[in-house]
Structure formats: C-alpha cells, structure tokens
Amino acid sequence: MKQVMVVRSDLKMGKGKIAAQCCHGCLGAYKRANPIKVKEWERSGMAKVTCKVGSLEELLELKKLAIINKVPHYLVVDAGKTQIPTSTTTVLAIGPDEDEIIDKITGDLKLL
Numbered sequence: 083m084k085q086v087m088v089v090r091s092d093l094k095m096g097k098g099k100i101a102a103q104c105c106h107g108c109l110g111a112y113k114r115a116n117p118i119k120v121k122e123w124e125r126s127g128m129a130k131v132t133c134k135v136g137s138l139e140e141l142l143e144l145k146k147l148a149i150i151n152k153v154p155h156y157l158v159v160d161a162g163k164t165q166i167p168t169s170t171t172t173v174l175a176i177g178p179d180e181d182e183i184i185d186k187i188t189g190d191l192k193l194l
Contacts, residue, residue, distance in 0.1 A: 083180060084123075084179075085108060085128070085177035085179075086175070086176045086187075087104040087108060087131070087173055087175050088132075088134070088173065089104065089133070089134050089194050090135060090137065090138065090172055091134040091136055093166055093172060099165050100132075100194070103172040104132060106156075106158045107174065107175030110156030111155055111156040111176065111177060111178070113156075114154040115178055116154070123177075131188075131193070132194040134194045135191065141157075141171060141174050144188065145174055148174075148187055151186060153176055154177060154179065157173075158173040158174070160172050176188060
C-alpha cells in the first residue's frame, strides 16, 4: 500500500512550497479513499512517494489513468498567495491503494 504525490517540476517551486502542496494532496486523496484501504495503508506504515512530471499535460494524463483505475486522487490547485499564480495546478496525489495498482499509473515516473 502506498500513496504517490506527483509534482510539476516545470513550476520551479521551492522546497517548502512543494512540501505544502504535497500535504494538500495527501490529505485530499486520503479523504476520498476507501476506508478499508485506508486502514490497511495505516497498518502498513502509510508509505508515501514523491515523483515528478514536466508539465500540466503529463499531470492530467496521470489523473485520467487514476480515474480509469478507480484510484482515489486529488488535484491540488494553488491559491496563489506566495510563489505561483492563482489557480495553478501543482500536484496530483494518487492513492492510497495497493502498490500494483499505483505502479500501473506512476511506475515509470522519476523520483523528485
């Protein structure tokens, strides 16, 4: 069981901004997840992985795959109060779900 945060590297966000955006995504997807899978994820240590993509288009393709595979997900859209413009899509959180299912979607991505 794991959850993956996919970050847009083209935005050149600072480390703190990335951390905050990933937290938004983590909680957003967690709230949408199947409670039985959440309990299994919690029992197994709540693994989280952070990967990167180079564009919004790549992020949206991954969102489509999450929908097709019926995996909980959350797309983070920033409020624009600090480093980036309002309504910029920054992160896609995928899962928690079984490793094999998540890997179908994110297995080819590079780690952040």
